[in-house]
Amino acid sequence: MSTDDSLSGHLQELRRGTVVVACLATLSTPGYGYALRDTLEQAGLSVDANTLYPLLRRLEKQGLLEAAWNTDESRPRKFYRTSPAGTQVLEQLLDEWQSLHQAITALRPTPPARES
Incomplete structure (x- = not known):
């Protein structure tokens, strides 16, 4: 395994938990999956739709998100909101x-002082 492959795996692991925190924080204001994805992207946290939507369903099943359908438009859309339990977990x-x-x-070594 190359160093790039190893780094990629570690970055993916690190991001996985970060996306949960980002979703719970962002959805304190109700939003749709697509809008959430855009918001995360604009904040510098790119999340693939194939990752985001299963995560939203899992968080809903765990009781950390509440979901409802908006049927006011021609195409119904599901919106999500962080539940009280989700706020506590967040x-x-x-x-x-x-x-x-x-x-x-505290564990990170301090860089050497620069010479002027």
């Missing part, structure tokens, strides 16, 4: 994210 995940970030920052 807060816990963000706390853990902060702790992990602090730990990694």
Whole structure:
């Protein structure tokens, strides 16, 4: 396995949990899957539709998202909102994210000082 393949796998692993946090945070304001994908993309978090929609269904099944159909338009669309349980999980995940970030920052070697 090449270094590029190894890095790709690690990046995918790192992003997987990040996408969950991003979805729960973003959907505190109700939104559609397509709009969510655009919002994430604009924030620099590109998510394939084949990844996003199964994730939304899984989060709904876990009770972390609430979903409803909007039938006001010619084509019904499902919109999602972070549930109260999802908000609690989001807060816990963000706390853990902060702790992990602090730990990694403390463990990371400091770069050598630049000469002027």
